[in-house]
Amino acid sequence: MTPRESIREQMTHEEIIRNYRQAKNKKRQIQILADMNHTTKQAIRELLREAGVPLPAPGPQPPVSSGPPVSSPQSGTNTALTRSVHLIELVERGTSAAEIAEVLGVSYGQALTWVARLCVLCEEYIAATEGDVPV
DSSP, X not given: OOHHHHSOTTSOHHHHHHHHHHOSXXXXXXXXXXXXXXXXXXXXXXXXXHTTOXXXXXXXXXXXXXXXXXXXXXXXXOHHHHHXXXXXXXXXXXXXXXHXXXXXXXXXXXXXXXXXXXXXHHHHHHHHHHTOOOO
16 A cells, blocks of 8 residues: 555645645644544655655654643642533634633644544544444
8 A cells, every 4th residue: 555545535735735835833632633534744745745845854753742730639620621522612613723722721723633533533533432443
């Protein structure tokens, strides 16, 4: 299977390339595109390479945070859980990523990443409850 074939058709190849070219932070956009298309960063990089798109130089990758750490119940605050519940409520209401970013006080890219991860988790949950194996 070629890298192009391994990308599930969430976005067309042209849309992926255009989206990447328009991104301000190209390194982060590769992960966002991988999440949105249920594939790996390597598959996105390979697709872009095949299209002749220049890629950023590889460097040390900082760990991607899925949000602030969950506080202990004794502390009385549970920021990550509260934020996650709020994110789910916003997505259920059809709120745009730009609005989610504003409401949660994060960047647009971070909001997209959180929404993409939420979608993946929902798909995995649905597949598990139906007895299917996630793609």
